[in-house]
Amino acid sequence: MDRFSEAFYPLSNYQYTSNNPIFFTDINGDYFVDPKGHIESLIQKTGEKQSKFGKRINELDNEIKEIESNGGDSSKLKSEHKKLLSAQAELSTMLKEIEKLGESPQAYKINELSSQENHYGSLTMSDDGKTVNVNFLATGSNRFGNLAHELKHAFQYNSGDFSMIRGGGATRNTFDIKFEIEAFTRESIFNDFNNFGLINSQFVKNKAAHYDRLISAPDEQRIHTLNKIKLKISESNRSKITPKEVVIGWEKL
Numbered sequence: 001m002d003r004f005s006e007a008f009y010p011l012s013n014y015q016y017t018s019n020n021p022i023f024f025t026d027i028n029g030d031y032f033v034d035p036k037g038h039i040e041s042l043i044q045k046t047g048e049k050q051s052k053f054g055k056r057i058n059e060l061d062n063e064i065k066e067i068e069s070n071g072g073d074s075s076k077l078k079s080e081h082k083k084l085l086s087a088q089a090e091l092s093t094m095l096k097e098i099e100k101l102g103e104s105p106q107a108y109k110i111n112e113l114s115s116q117e118n119h120y121g122s123l124t125m126s127d128d129g130k131t132v133n134v135n136f137l138a139t140g141s142n143r144f145g146n147l148a149h150e151l152k153h154a155f156q157y158n159s160g161d162f163s164m165i166r167g168g169g170a171t172r173n174t175f176d177i178k179f180e181i182e183a184f185t186r187e188s189i190f191n192d193f194n195n196f197g198l199i200n201s202q203f204v205k206n207k208a209a210h211y212d213r214l215i216s217a218p219d220e221q222r223i224h225t226l227n228k229i230k231l232k233i234s235e236s237n238r239s240k241i242t243p244k245e246v247v248i249g250w251e252k253l
Helices: 038-069 075-102 143-158 177-190 201-207 209-213 219-238
Strands: 107-113 122-125 131-137
Touching (some): 038 075, 075 143, 075 177, 201 209
């Protein structure tokens, strides 16, 4: 019996990985694939981007050779070439991360948000701590970018980079601003490619006031905080008390 079957009623018990076993793996029925196929659409869009970037990279290769053979300055074209290669690598990394999420025992639920009612996507946890909700703006021109952004946060959580609160979002003292830099960098490939490679802390803070409250601390300090949370979770479980916070890998402490 799939312990999450009641939460995902649109899918039949016979629809393994939402009928898409090529892209997704469902271990013990724990990993959820969105029934409307948003992730699959993102993967398709990513393929289109990679094809477009690859074509331009080949064009630049030829243009750079021709300019340099005539003794010209190809520095501007080389800069574009480098940027496109970096974007290609980022997209490849994203696909690998989506695959790893598919292999995770953690349940991830893709939720649509209306851009008329919400300005940002989010990553939240269910009250029982069993499901991580990937909430993204499903309407508007940046729907793929916003989904890529929130999936980046899902992968960061899945990697144990920060903890989450049951019924809430990330624990503030474990969520570093660099996680938003990574997410906005990925989003820019789909939204505003001019910003790709230029996103820094100030860019993030200028996006919204709440980003100004994010921590910016050495990894050692954040890891120390996470280890304290893991220890607290371990002690709570031994006492049969439901811990408030959840973090991947607490069992290995």
